[in-house]
Amino acid sequence: MDDTIELNPVEQKLVDDLLQELYRQRGLDYRNYSRTFLSRRISAFVKKQNFNSVEEMVERVMEHDEDLERFIGSLSLPTTRMFRDPQVFRYLRESIIPMLSRTHLTKVWSAGCSTGEETYSLAIILHEELPGRKILTFATDLNEKSLYKAKKGIYQVRRMRAYTLGYMASGGTRDFSNYYQADDENAIFNEDIKKNLVFAQHNLVTDSSFNEFDLILCRNVLIYFNRGLQERVVKLLSKSLRPGGVLILGDKESLRAMSSQNDFFELDRMLRVFRKRE
Numbered sequence: 432m433d434d435t436i437e438l439n440p441v442e443q444k445l446v447d448d449l450l451q452e453l454y455r456q457r458g459l460d461y462r463n464y465s466r467t468f469l470s471r472r473i474s475a476f477v478k479k480q481n482f483n484s485v486e487e488m489v490e491r492v493m494e495h496d497e498d499l500e501r502f503i504g505s506l507s508l509p510t511t512r513m514f515r516d517p518q519v520f521r522y523l524r525e526s527i528i529p530m531l532s533r534t535h536l537t538k539v540w541s542a543g544c545s546t547g548e549e550t551y552s553l554a555i556i557l558h559e560e561l562p563g564r565k566i567l568t569f570a571t572d573l574n575e576k577s578l579y580k581a582k583k584g585i586y587q588v589r590r591m592r593a594y595t596l597g598y599m600a601s602g603g604t605r606d607f608s609n610y611y612q613a614d615d616e617n618a619i620f621n622e623d624i625k626k627n628l629v630f631a632q633h634n635l636v637t638d639s640s641f642n643e644f645d646l647i648l649c650r651n652v653l654i655y656f657n658r659g660l661q662e663r664v665v666k667l668l669s670k671s672l673r674p675g676g677v678l679i680l681g682d683k684e685s686l687r688a689m690s691s692q693n694d695f696f697e698l699d700r701m702l703r704v705f706r707k708r709e
């Protein structure tokens with residue numbers, strides 16, 4: 432169902448003021464997220480919370496902390512799954528990991544990791560392809576609730592069948608069920624997979640770069656930003672990669688016409704894999 436409504440100029444102004452207030456009060460900067468994304472999320476929020484209008488919603492959110500929290504939650508789109516686009520993980524396994532330096536600690540960043548499914552997929556592949564190597568994987572997101580779930584590494588057991596197929600399509604040949612303990616409802620990933628993962632809150636819009644990484648996955652995050660914000664975030668990602676490091680974006684994202692496009696060359700256009708020039 433498409434729940435998009437075009438915001439009229441008055442509604443747009445109210446929403447802009449609300450986003451400005453959110454930034455002022457909480458430092459959460461949604462001001463340059465794409466208009467389409469914002470109007471879609473706001474329309475869905477108005478409908479779900481049974482507000483009669485955008486005006487009523489803005490008024491309530493400005494005045495009531497619980498509504499504000501709900502509104503913030505509604506702006507986060509945590510949709511994710513393990514081995515999403517398995518051909519990307521296959522490429523990672525077969526072509527990128529063999530390129531990673533064998534001499535230093537390998538540092539990886541899963542930026543916009545949501546509830547962690549991408550990070551655990553990555554951790555499993557690194558565990559299989561680089562046995563015994565020291566690897567540190569940072570996984571960050573803006574959304575605290577998603578990060579809380581990610582840290583736990585607990586997922587519904589009914590999803591494991593699809594994830595096992597994703598694992599196999601990514602070139603995995605082991606028994607996937609050895610990576611987790613399951614009961615009737617949940618599957619919990621093993622300590623062996625979790626031990627090199629560091630989950631932390633990081634806002635790609637307002638926080639700075641915090642390391643020099645060999646590999647960054649930032650998939651399905653840039654699509655929510657407007658052009659100017661995409662530019663800024665790509666600069667941050669470029670700054671956070673060591674020369675020769677690899678960046679992977681989502682399947683609808685690219686570096687085309689970005690000012691930092693020339694920092695990179697394409698390793699695989701279809702899979703959105705880029706390497707930072709040395």
Ligand SMILES: C[S@@+](CC[C@H](N)C(=O)[O-])C[C@H]1O[C@@H](n2cnc3c(N)ncnc32)[C@H](O)[C@@H]1O
Nearest residue numbers: 507511543545572573574634635636650651652
């Ligand atoms: C659709 S999910 C993508 C999850 C995963 N990367 C994947 O491709 O399956 C987008 C994630 O981006 C996060 N996000 C949105 N704005 C962000 C920001 N400014 N800084 C960090 N994360 C952000 C959201 O909280 C959400 O978890």
